[in-house]
Amino acid sequence: MGKKILLANDHIEGIRFLDTYRKHGGYASLEKALKSMTPEQIVEEVKTSGLRGRGGAGFPTGMKWSFLAKPEGVPRYVVCNADESEPGTFKDRYLMERIPHLLIEGMILSSYALGAKTSYIYIRGEYFYVARILEQAIDEAYAAGLLGKNILNSGFDLDLHVQIGAGAYICGEETALLESLEGKRGNPRIKPPFPAIAGLYGCPTVVNNVETIAAVVPIVNEGGAAYAAIGVGNSKGTKLISASGHINKPGVYEIELGVPVEEFIYSDEYCGGIRNGKKLKAVVAGGSSVPILPTELILNTAAGEPRLMSYESLGDGGFATGTMLGSGGFIVMDEDTSIVKNLYTFARFYHHESCGQCSPCREGTGWMEKILHKILHGHGTLADVDLLWDIQSKIEGKTICPLGEAAAWPVAAAIRHFRKEFEDFIRNGEHVNDVKHYYRLNNLTAPIN
Amino acid sequence: MSEKTILKFSDETAAIAKKIVARYPEGRHKSALIPLLHLAQAEFDGWLSVPAMDCVAEFLSIQPIEAYEVASFYSMFNLKPVGKCTLEVCRTSSCWLNGAEDIVRHLEKKLGIKEGQTTADGMFTLKTVECLGSCGTAPMLQCGGDYYENLTLEKTDKLVDSLRAEGKARVYTNDNPVNID
Ligand SMILES: Cc1cc2nc3c(=O)[nH]c(=O)nc-3n(C[C@H](O)[C@H](O)[C@H](O)COP(=O)(O)O)c2cc1C
Numbered sequence: 289m290g291k292k293i294l295l296a297n298d299h300i301e302g303i304r305f306l307d308t309y310r311k312h313g314g315y316a317s318l319e320k321a322l323k324s325m326t327p328e329q330i331v332e333e334v335k336t337s338g339l340r341g342r343g344g345a346g347f348p349t350g351m352k353w354s355f356l357a358k359p360e361g362v363p364r365y366v367v368c369n370a371d372e373s374e375p376g377t378f379k380d381r382y383l384m385e386r387i388p389h390l391l392i393e394g395m396i397l398s399s400y401a402l403g404a405k406t407s408y409i410y411i412r413g414e415y416f417y418v419a420r421i422l423e424q425a426i427d428e429a430y431a432a433g434l435l436g437k438n439i440l441n442s443g444f445d446l447d448l449h450v451q452i453g454a455g456a457y458i459c460g461e462e463t464a465l466l467e468s469l470e471g472k473r474g475n476p477r478i479k480p481p482f483p484a485i486a487g488l489y490g491c492p493t494v495v496n497n498v499e500t501i502a503a504v505v506p507i508v509n510e511g512g513a514a515y516a517a518i519g520v521g522n523s524k525g526t527k528l529i530s531a532s533g534h535i536n537k538p539g540v541y542e543i544e545l546g547v548p549v550e551e552f553i554y555s556d557e558y559c560g561g562i563r564n565g566k567k568l569k570a571v572v573a574g575g576s577s578v579p580i581l582p583t584e585l586i587l588n589t590a591a592g593e594p595r596l597m598s599y600e601s602l603g604d605g606g607f608a609t610g611t612m613l614g615s616g617g618f619i620v621m622d623e624d625t626s627i628v629k630n631l632y633t634f635a636r637f638y639h640h641e642s643c644g645q646c647s648p649c650r651e652g653t654g655w656m657e658k659i660l661h662k663i664l665h666g667h668g669t670l671a672d673v674d675l676l677w678d679i680q681s682k683i684e685g686k687t688i689c690p691l692g693e694a695a696a697w698p699v700a701a702a703i704r705h706f707r708k709e710f711e712d713f714i715r716n717g718e719h720v721n722d723v724k725h726y727y728r729l730n731n732l733t734a735p736i737n
Numbered sequence: 738m739s740e741k742t743i744l745k746f747s748d749e750t751a752a753i754a755k756k757i758v759a760r761y762p763e764g765r766h767k768s769a770l771i772p773l774l775h776l777a778q779a780e781f782d783g784w785l786s787v788p789a790m791d792c793v794a795e796f797l798s799i800q801p802i803e804a805y806e807v808a809s810f811y812s813m814f815n816l817k818p819v820g821k822c823t824l825e826v827c828r829t830s831s832c833w834l835n836g837a838e839d840i841v842r843h844l845e846k847k848l849g850i851k852e853g854q855t856t857a858d859g860m861f862t863l864k865t866v867e868c869l870g871s872c873g874t875a876p877m878l879q880c881g882g883d884y885y886e887n888l889t890l891e892k893t894d895k896l897v898d899s900l901r902a903e904g905k906a907r908v909y910t911n912d913n914p915v916n917i918d
């Protein structure tokens with residue numbers, strides 16, 4: 289059994305409520321921090337822990353925190369990114385819905401460490417009921433003197449608010465999120481300046497993912513060194529993985545970084561193997577934006593080493609033979625999956641979500657969707673595969689924010705590893721999967737109609 | 738419309754809106770725009786007409802265009818009338834791998850409408866949407882404030898029937914406690 293830190297208590301009944309959360313050690317970190325630690329000491333512990341941002345990019349959190357500008361008389365903000373819209377990712381929802389106080393405790397700790405007096409949790413609009421759960425938990429925390437003025441008699445004041453979005457993947461990008469929080473369209477800002485210098489309302493701001501902020505709680509409680517002792521290489525601690533697709537046990541799993549991918553897919557502790565005894569075909573390991581890998585490359589690196597669930601190991605081989613841990617959205621596809629169709633759903637997604645500010649992204653995502661649509665409907669030509677490749681190669685590095693790249697990478701990887709399947713699809717068409725699904729959903733064994 | 742329709746928040750909604758505005762620093766009340774557009778959409782029949790957006794702009798003392806440009810950016814805001822229940826089926830990867838397309842086709846057949854349309858009785862609108870963060874319990878759809886997960890055709894039928902009997906989708910207002918599991 290791997291060590292669980294964030295989800296150790298997730299199955300305890302009533303853990304969503306303050307009493308139960310406190311009974312199981314909740315808010316002990318906060319008491320410790322406010323009674324015995326300076327803000328600087330907390331930042332140091334986070335640095336020592338080696339914690340990296342869990343929202344996708346994996347940027348070292350301690351370093352990000354130390355970049356925060358601290359001009360006199362200017363407010364600073366901590367903003368939690370709970371936009372969670374990367375296809376394949378649902379871990380933040382799980383954490384907030386089950387243990388809202390873990391995030392709230394993390395927000396208070398982070399705000400204390402960074403000197404924020406008002407903080408916001410920006411949550412995607414579709415998670416409205418989760419926002420309500422958070423707000424109820426926040427009310428409990430205020431009533432117990434854990435938020436508001438003079439928290440636990442420490443002299444530290446903090447107001448914490450939940451802000452709901454309204455359906456826009458791009459608002460997960462941190463500067464788009466800040467625009468949205470200011471009541472505007474979610475158009476990413478040109479950087480620099482980075483939010484650490486000029487973020488919310490032009491003030492220094494730290495934006496961190498839900499899971500990152502939650503991880504601050506055990507880091508303060510047990511010390512950064514204890515956290516850093518878990519994991520492998522520069523992948524410290526635990527990571528929440530959202531596992532979905534053709535597996536026996538989809539769900540959110542907390543893993544110690546470094547678990548072999550093969551174990552993660554096949555062991556009963558995690559995904560429990562491929563459904564219906566099918567063979568594995570491919571995995572998208574870190575949310576829709578990261579390169580898809582075929583079986584042989586997801587289980588082992590090109591050098592033949594077992595692939596591990598860590599930033600380094602998943603990245604081994606670069607994009608030629610590797611991928612990324614990303615947000616931990618782990619989508620598993622069995623032997624019957626059409627890579628072309630799956631890619632089409634991604635291409636449609638990115639086209640739908642492009643904010644439209646940059647031509648390569650706005651036009652490129654549109655063209656990629658159109659071409660895949662054409663292939664899917666039996667009108668593709670072999671030249672279309674090259675055209676797709678050409679378009680995706682013209683987006684990377686030419687846009688304001690990384691959505692453009694996030695749209696290009698899945699296309700590139702699908703063609704890189706599954707070109708033959710595209711060509712077969714174009715030559716022969718492929719309609720098998722629809723029929724199969726219809727049987728499964730109807731619990732039918734024989735064809736109908 | 739020849740005469741300009743003017744909409745106003747109910748006292749109850751206005752009170753909630755005031756509380757929301759108080760969350761932001763002095764002079765930053767525009768931050769309340771998205772939450773208030775949600776309130777307006779809930780209060781004014783599930784969509785944002787021009788008068789509904791004007792009501793929000795007026796409340797926040799901002800230009801109407803500032804409300805329009807935001808409302809048109811975000812996919813949860815309906816700029817046209819919708820049915821009492823909007824069925825939003827996720828169409829992205831994990832849901833698709835698990836048969837979301839079949840759910841959509843099935844709903845189209847059952848409701849006698851195409852994706853994007855509303856039934857003649859104004860009861861249902863059928864939409865497809867992008868990943869709703871429910872990929873581990875795919876296929877799924879959202880209706881009002883609720884997620885319906887691990888769908889089968891049978892479960893989908895039951896859901897439609899119960900929504901029809903209920904006459905409306907459940908929405909969570911800012912003062913309505915959520916009870917899950
Ligand atoms: C298009 C796009 C979407 C993103 N969506 C999310 C998201 O939903 N949640 C998230 O935490 N980070 C998301 N990010 C990453 C954020 O920009 C940012 O790096 C992150 O919130 C930083 O927090 P972390 O360091 O704790 O990961 C997204 C980035 C891009 C470019």
Ligand code: SF4
Binds near residue numbers: 644
């Ligand atoms: S890359 Fe795409 S999403 Fe990002 S700013 Fe440019 S157009 Fe908008």
Ligand code: FES
Binds near residue numbers: 828867868870
């Ligand atoms: S893919 Fe449907 S909820 Fe994520």
